[in-house]
Amino acid sequence: MPAFFVLFVRFGIIKTSYVTARRRYIYAASYIICAIVTPDGGPLADTALFVPIAVLLEVAVFLGRRSEKRHVAQPLLATTEKEVHGKCRWCGNLVTKADVFCPTCGKSRI
Secondary structure (H helix, E strand, O other): OHHHHHHHHHOOOOOHHHHHHOHHHHHHHHHHHHHHHOOOOOHHHHHHHHHHHHHHHHHHHHHHHHHHHHHHHHHHHHHOOOOEEEEOOOOOOEEEOOOOEOOOOOOEOO
16 A cells, blocks of 8 residues: 555655545545455454554555655756746746756646
8 A cells, every 4th residue: 555655646646635634534434445345244353454554554644755755856956957947837846948847746837
């Protein structure tokens, strides 16, 4: 789960702020899925399966945050060497004249 989440964050499919803002709902949905998946209908088995999934979700959010910070910091370091054109109107990142698309959000600067 952490590996897929970090890949989704790197490709810009999901942001960690989305997951942290809706953490309660994600926990509730994952507990319901655990209750459906477990063959035993008892709450002890559901909780025993839910706890590792919740821990893996927190590890995924932690690693995703680190990946987001590292991914955002790299284009800013590269723009200090080049001539800066301006800011992206979508995300506010610095964009050089050579960049047609914003290095952070991937949208056109025009």
